[in-house]
Ligand SMILES: Nc1ncnc2c1ncn2[C@@H]1O[C@H](COP(=O)(O)OP(=O)(O)O)[C@@H](O)[C@H]1O
Ligand code: SF4
């Protein structure tokens with residue numbers, strides 16, 4: 001056996017994952033392909049928080065659904081602990097990976113009591129009996145900061161922040177290893193957002209959870225994530241650790257996102273990226289670099305040639321400016 | 335490790351009423367629903383206890399007492415609503431007729447409800463090919479005029495209570511399918527459905543336990559509509575002689591049998607016509623009321 005220990009295998013790994021929907025336009029229209037996720041490779045190690053950031057419609061939720069096994073990827077593989085998720089049965093996958101969704105008004109069934117909602121995982125998995133369910137629901141409610149008496153109330157009686165706590169309790173009651181947080185605070189009042197973010201941070205430390213934390217807002221990700229991946233039109237265009245990304249963002253899109261964080265009232269809706277043009281329709285993605293119509297640094301070369309992903313010790317970036325073999329390469333940028 | 339902080343403003347009193355309490359309040363505050371429900375309850379009791387309530391045998395003919403007028407037109411209390419052209423007690427036939435109408439309405443709506451709900455929910459949930467097939471079947475069904483098809487089938491198979499129920503049950507599912515498809519599509523996008531799937535819940539469980547409670551209120555309205563529809567169609571078929579066959583006491587048949595004497599004895603037509611109207615009105619009042627009352631909870 002040689003010196004260095006084997007590298008810790010990632011707990012969650014995406015290899016060239018893609019998802020293409022066939023979208024019908026109009027009654028007699030022919031179905032056209034819409035690539036919501038395009039050749040995404042990411043990996044998360046145990047206990048890490050990876051932030052996934054991008055404008056609305058760039059494919060973040062689609063990626064989340066693929067990770068949860070709710071949608072099958074068109075291409076590529078998703079591995080949890082080295083095992084492909086397509087090969088695992090639904091129940092064992094559900095025990096390892098759980099979601100927290102964006103809209104707590106839609107993620108809790110309005111016809112069910114809080115007890116029913118939070119205990120559903122235990123009941124579906126046939127864990128314990130009624131007294132045990134009650135005990136466990138009581139415990140997890142306490143952990144997420146809700147009094148036990150809410151068990152008999154209904155979602156319509158609660159505020160947005162309380163509801164999101166219920167959703168968190170439901171996700172954590174079976175002690176999963178990985179939690180996919182799909183914009184867990186963007187539907188909440190600004191005053192409540194930080195409470196939920198703090199709670200998620202505490203819970204991660206307490207239970208050693210691994211998060212994929214999705215947001216359209218870089219500012220939300222900053223405090224929680226250790227690494228950030230930036231997504232544009234289904235592709236990861238930059239990936240770096242959080243300090244590096246905030247200090248010297250490399251991709252022009254990341255730079256624009258960072259500027260929008262500094263505009264007043266961050267966290268309210270989709271960031272104003274100051275990019276002028278609207279987000280392109282993913283059914284007709286631009287040629288060459290998909291970002292070129294909005295990129296302040298674009299040249300004619302960008303319109304016809306797609307950049308390739310460049311991996312350095314700083315992370316990943318997909319832009320001609322950082323490709324040493326490209327005619328646009330500027331040494332000072334690297 | 336108690337994280338619960340009672341001073342947390344987030345956790346201040348949860349005081350709103352439960353959905354159950356809100357429902358009760360809304361039911362008691364809805365006049366149309368209460369009126370419809372009372373009339374329906376009375377007619378239901380009359381139908382169930384017909385043998386106890388009817389003063390005479392509805393089939394017993396009496397040539398001595400034909401066409402006696404009701405008591406308010408100078409008749410006797412022995413036959414409060416008079417007798418028909420065969421001397422049968424009109425009130426007793428009316429009471430037994432409630433059974434026929436309610437039975438046809440209930441069973442036909444039940445059959446078509448099961449068919450239409452299964453089709454609509456499957457189409458909305460699975461989408462794709464399943465949806466295409468169901469949408470096609472709905473369009474085929476909508477292209478067939480109900481009355482003509484029912485007439486043709488009854489003419490071939492012969493009229494009887496069972497045939498009328500079966501034909502109506504197999505014809506009236508289209509609205510169930512359309513409404514259930516639309517509401518399933520809507521509810522399917524809610525995140526609690528994805529949450530249940532991510533928990534590992536089976537498809538039947540997701541549909542029956544998570545989605546159904548949120549779309550069933552739409553079902554109530556269609557059930558009442560189709561019940562009224564079936565009752566009126568039975569009356570129409572029986573009126574044309576192609577529905578329930580004599581001597582079964584059916585309100586449609588009573589109108590039909592009375593129509594020859596309509597000019598001289600209009601009450602023979604007006605009395606069964608009026609109770610038919612009353613029943614359909616009560617059902618519709620109830621349906622409208624239930625829709626108002628069970629509309630999904632307002633967001634707080
Ligand atoms: N089931 C679907 N069928 C067709 N297109 C879809 C479907 N789900 C998502 N899309 C499309 O994929 C793109 C990415 O959507 P989504 O993953 O929800 O983005 P985000 O979560 O980043 O806002 C959008 O253009 C959306 O319209
Ligand atoms: S490749 Fe060209 S268009 Fe794309 S981000 Fe880089 S500079 Fe902008």
Ligand SMILES: [Mg+2]
Nearest residue numbers: 060061182183
């Ligand atoms: Mg999304």
